Amino acid sequence: MLGDVATALIDRLAEELSRSVVVDDPAVQVLYASAHYGDADPTRVAAVLNRGAEPRVRGYVLSHGVLSWTRPGIIPASDELGMHARVCVPVRWEGRLLALLMVMDADGSLTTGELGRITAVAEQLALSLQDLARTADAAREDERRVLDLVGDDPVARARAAAALTTAGRAPEPGATAVVVAVPGADGYHEHAGIALRTALSGRRRDGTDGWLTAVAGGTAVLLAAPPTPGSEDLPARVRRVVDRVGELAHGRFRCVAGIGDPAPAPELLAGSVTRARTACTAAELGLRPPVARWAGLGALGPLLALPPALLTDDVVPDEVRRLRAADPDGRLVATVRAYLDEAGNGPAAAARLHIHRTSLYYRLDRVTRLTGLDVSDGATRLALHLGLVALDVVAARHPAPDRELRQTEHGPA
Numbered sequence: 001m002l003g004d005v006a007t008a009l010i011d012r013l014a015e016e017l018s019r020s021v022v023v024d025d026p027a028v029q030v031l032y033a034s035a036h037y038g039d040a041d042p043t044r045v046a047a048v049l050n051r052g053a054e055p056r057v058r059g060y061v062l063s064h065g066v067l068s069w070t071r072p073g074i075i076p077a078s079d080e081l082g083m084h085a086r087v088c089v090p091v092r093w094e095g096r097l098l099a100l101l102m103v104m105d106a107d108g109s110l111t112t113g114e115l116g117r118i119t120a121v122a123e124q125l126a127l128s129l130q131d132l133a134r135t136a137d138a139a140r141e142d143e144r145r146v147l148d149l150v151g152d153d154p155v156a157r158a159r160a161a162a163a164l165t166t167a168g169r170a171p172e173p174g175a176t177a178v179v180v181a182v183p184g185a186d187g188y189h190e191h192a193g194i195a196l197r198t199a200l201s202g203r204r205r206d207g208t209d210g211w212l213t214a215v216a217g218g219t220a221v222l223l224a225a226p227p228t229p230g231s232e233d234l235p236a237r238v239r240r241v242v243d244r245v246g247e248l249a250h251g252r253f254r255c256v257a258g259i260g261d262p263a264p265a266p267e268l269l270a271g272s273v274t275r276a277r278t279a280c281t282a283a284e285l286g287l288r289p290p291v292a293r294w295a296g297l298g299a300l301g302p303l304l305a306l307p308p309a310l311l312t313d314d315v316v317p318d319e320v321r322r323l324r325a326a327d328p329d330g331r332l333v334a335t336v337r338a339y340l341d342e343a344g345n346g347p348a349a350a351a352r353l354h355i356h357r358t359s360l361y362y363r364l365d366r367v368t369r370l371t372g373l374d375v376s377d378g379a380t381r382l383a384l385h386l387g388l389v390a391l392d393v394v395a396a397r398h399p400a401p402d403r404e405l406r407q408t409e410h411g412p413a
Contacts, residue, residue, distance in 0.1 A: 002023065002031055002032045002128075002129070003128060003131075005128045006023070006032065006125055006128045006129060007032055009121055009124055009125060009128070010023055010032055010034050010101075010121075010125075011034050011035070013034075013103075013117070013118065013121045014034035014035065014037065015034075016117065017103065017110075017114055017117075017118075018037050019037050019039055019103055019104050019105070020033070020034055020035075020036055020037050020039050020040050020044060020103075020104045021033075021034040021101070021102065021103050021104075022034070022044065022047075022048075022101075022102040023091070023099050023100070023101055023102070023125070024099060024100045024102060025099055025100075025132070026067060026097050026098075026099070026100065026194055027058065027194050027197065027198045027201075028053055028057075028058035028061045028062060028100065029052050029053070029058075029198075030047050030048060030052060030053070031099060033047075033048045037104075039084070039104045039106055040104065041082055041083055041084040041104070041106070042082035042083075043057050043081055043082050043083040043084075044104070055198075055244060055247035055248050056081065056247055056250070057081055057083065058198070058248055059195075059247055059248040059249055059250030060075075060078060060081060060083070060250050061075055061088075061100075062191045062194060062195070062248065062250065063191070063249075063250035063251070063252050064076075065188075065191075066088055066090065066100060067097060067190040067191055067194065068190060069088070069090045070090060070092070071089075071090075071119075072087055072088065072089045072115055072118065072119060073087070073088055074086075074087060074088070074105070075087075075088050075102070077106070084104060084105075084106035085105055085106055085108065086102045086103060086104050086105055087102070087103045087105050087110060087115065087118065088100055088101070088102050089101040089102075089103075089118055089119055089122040090122070091122045091125045091126050091129060092126060093126040093127075093129065093130055093133060096133055098125075098126060098129045098130075098132050098133060099125065099129055099132070101118065101121065101122045101125065103118055142214075143213070143214035143215060143216070144160075144214070145160040145163050145164055146160070146164075146212050146213065146214035146221060146223065147214045147216060147221065148160035149161055149164065149171075149212075149223075149266070149269060149270075150177065150221060150223075150269050150270045150272075150273040151270065152270070157267065157270070161266055161267065164212075169212065170266055171212060171223045171225070171263075171266045171269060172225055172226055172266075173226075173263070173264055173265055173266070174226035174262045174263070174264070175223050175224060175225055175226060175262065175263055175266065175269060175272075176223075176224045176226075176234060176259065176260055176261065176262045176263070176272060177221065177222070177223055177224075177259075177260040177263070177269055177272035177273040177275075177276045178221070178222040178223075178224055178234070178238055178257060178258070178259050178260065178276055179219060179220070179221055179222075179257065179258045179260075179273065179276040179277050179279075179280045180196060180199075180219070180220040180222065180238070180241055180242065180245070180255065180256075180257040180280075181218060181219045181220070181255070181256055181257070181258075181280050181284065182195070182196070182218035182219070182245070182249075182253050182254070182255055183218075183253070183254065183256065183284045184218075184253070185217060185218025185219075185253060186218075188252055188253060189217050189218055191249075191252060191253075192217070192218040192249075192253060193215055193217065193218065194248070195244075195245045195248035195249055195255075196215045196218070196219075196220045196245060196255075197215050197220075198244070198248055199241045199242075199244040199245045199248065200213045200215070200220060200222070200241060211223065211224055211225065218253075221273060222238075222241075223269060224237075226262065234259060235259060235291055235293065238257045238259060238291050239257075239290075239291050241257070242255045242256065242257050242290055242291055254290075255290070256280055256283035256284050256290045256291070256292070257280060257283065257290065257291045257292070258275075258276040258277060258278065258279030258280030258281070258282070258283060258291075258292050258293075258294065259276055259279060259291070259292070259293045259294065259295075260272035260273060260274075260275040260276035260279070260294050261275055261294055261295060274305075275294040275301070276294060278294060278297065278301055278304050278305055279292040279293055279294045279296075279297060279301075280292065281304050282297055282300055282304055285304075285393070285396035285397065286396060287300060287304075287392055287393070287396055288300070298389075299385070299386055299389045300389060300392075300393065303386075303389060303390055303393050304393060308397050311390060311393060311394060312394060313391075313394055315390075316387045316390055316391060316394075317383040317384070317386070317387040318383075319371075319373055319380055319383040319384050319387060320383070320384060320387030320388060320391065322371040322372070322373060323336060323367065323371055323373065323384065325371075326367075326370040326371050327370075331363070332363060332366065332367050332370075333388070334353070335349075335353065335360065335363040335364065335367070336364070336367060336375060336384060336388075337388055338352045338353050339360070339364065339375060340375075340381060340384060340385040340388070341385075344375075344376075344381070346360055346361065
């Protein structure tokens with residue numbers, strides 16, 4: 001809520017203009033709304049009644065780049081959302097965005113003089129909203145401690161652990177790290193950061209959920225408390241966060257997440273974060289679903305942990321090279337991949353390929369005749385399977401339409 005000075009400014013402006021005026025925080029949550037003047041649209045009414053706009057409405061506003069505006073602009077009407085056009089003026093203090101001043105302008109009739117008056121009020125509001133900046137700074141300090149706790153600097157890690165312990169908020173043994181990311185967020189990092197913070201804001205950091213969170217750019221780190229009897233499973237909770245970020249994105253970006261493994265002690269959470277980041281990378285590359293778990297990566301885990309420059313076409317096993325050289329149309333590669341994915345179970349592999357078992361064994365025999373590879377040999381199987389999974393990673397990192405490196409119709413191992 002805003003103080004008396006700020007609310008008086010807003011009410012006076014609304015009365016002067018005979019228009020509805022709203023002040024939102026940077027996440028497009030209502031801080032204060034003036035009285036109605038007959039121009040309110042369904043979106044504004046719902047936002048005031050519900051003490052906040054729907055995620056898709058907020059995403060629509062954010063998608064116009066308002067977080068980077070330095071001067072007044074127009075949020076166009078949206079028939080789909082039941083939203084009239086409004087003027088939006090950023091409220092900034094020393095360049096920092098504190099709030100968004102919205103004035104209804106359904107028919108575009110605001111005059112230049114009226115717009116100047118709105119801008120002047122925004123400047124006055126900035127003086128009375130400095131407390132919002134200090135509150136945000138305190139939250140950022142809290143985030144810094146979380147990032148330090150899982151960082152590489154042992155001194156900073158110990159300092160953060162001590163501070164969280166003093167505050168009674170140190171992670172419990174068995175906590176699990178989660179990384180939620182907006183891939184390629186550079187072009188809209190402010191929007192991505194707001195979406196991540198908003199998606200996480202429904203969870204009390206020091207409440208029954210026991211989540212500690214930090215957002216840096218287009219990435220969020222979550223430290224989730226160990227599950228309790230009857231509690232919802234962690235992947236489902238993370239999926240809700242990812243879905244909410246998607247709603248707030250309004251089509252500008254997507255969101256993925258990776259879940260690490262439980263850490264026996266808080267000082268070991270850095271390792272859980274590393275594994276969560278790897279799982280997040282698998283989701284980002286499309287090698288796993290949008291919410292991926294380290295525990296489900298298998299051979300992908302260590303392969304994705306390698307620097308991209310070290311994992312290329314040139315380092316795949318010779319067995320894979322021989323198989324690909326003898327298989328220009330990719331049919332034999334797909335057959336071997338299905339057979340290995342099914343752990344050498346012929347009937348299961350044939351069903352996966354939608355062919356008869358006789359056809360499967362004919363193809364495997366043909367592999368042996370053309371390449372000399374014996375798919376019943378354990379070492380050969382390992383080289384082929386690991387090599388094909390490595391090619392999944394290479395192709396995902398460096399898509400090449402003219403090369404068929406991935407057998408996507410059969411899915412990664």
